[in-house]
Amino acid sequence: MAIQAQLSYNAPFIVTGGSELSLINNDGGIGINQSYTNNQQALFHNQQNRSQSFFDVHMEKQRREIDQFIRVQSERLRYALQEQRKQETETILRKMEAKALVLMAQKEEEMSRALSKNMELENLLRKMETENQAWQRVARENEAMVATLNSTLEQVRERAATCRNDVTAAEDEGSFCGGYDGDNFPMSSCCLNCGSYGETRVLFLPCRHLCCCTGCEDGLVLCPICNTPKKNRIEASVF
Numbered sequence: 001m002a003i004q005a006q007l008s009y010n011a012p013f014i015v016t017g018g019s020e021l022s023l024i025n026n027d028g029g030i031g032i033n034q035s036y037t038n039n040q041q042a043l044f045h046n047q048q049n050r051s052q053s054f055f056d057v058h059m060e061k062q063r064r065e066i067d068q069f070i071r072v073q074s075e076r077l078r079y080a081l082q083e084q085r086k087q088e089t090e091t092i093l094r095k096m097e098a099k100a101l102v103l104m105a106q107k108e109e110e111m112s113r114a115l116s117k118n119m120e121l122e123n124l125l126r127k128m129e130t131e132n133q134a135w136q137r138v139a140r141e142n143e144a145m146v147a148t149l150n151s152t153l154e155q156v157r158e159r160a161a162t163c164r165n166d167v168t169a170a171e172d173e174g175s176f177c178g179g180y181d182g183d184n185f186p187m188s189s190c191c192l193n194c195g196s197y198g199e200t201r202v203l204f205l206p207c208r209h210l211c212c213c214t215g216c217e218d219g220l221v222l223c224p225i226c227n228t229p230k231k232n233r234i235e236a237s238v239f
Helices: 002-010 032-164 167-172
Strands: 013-017 020-024 200-205 209-212 232-237
Touching (some): 032 200
Antiparallel strands (some): 200 209
């Protein structure tokens, strides 16, 4: 009976109220209600953990999407900057090429003018050298001619002095004006064209024959002595 009373005394009873279920023993302690609360808390923590995990996954996904968006936009921006830089570079190169072509055309024109001027100067130099050589040759010829003329004039003076002593006889003889010595020079001072006698005589060049007077010289194109074409003439006074 004592054991039965003890068991009866220690048996708990169930108290219900609202959504909670409690088992209260005879000592006033809580039994099943504590375990239920712990289960509820564990369930809440699990749900909270799952929510946190879902939030973390969602945030990670958002972060990856944002990173991807930033990379795409950065790539687009980089490509746009490259294209802009490329276009600007091409524009600058085209302008520089146009300026370079203009400068090259100007330089080519200047070079062409310089070459033309150089050719003109070279031609002028060659012409001057040729003329210089010609003048030197003429000078040498003139020097020889002057020497010959001096010798001829000296001979003519000597012969003229002899002829003056016998002018009358020389005029009577028709062959007097046509006589020559061994050097092919006339032996008289009379004109071989008109036969007149005078102190001034004309020397034909290049044959160097003293053969006519000044009045007949203009009408003669050939030397009356050797028939050489007259290229020039010199007036000589016989003393």
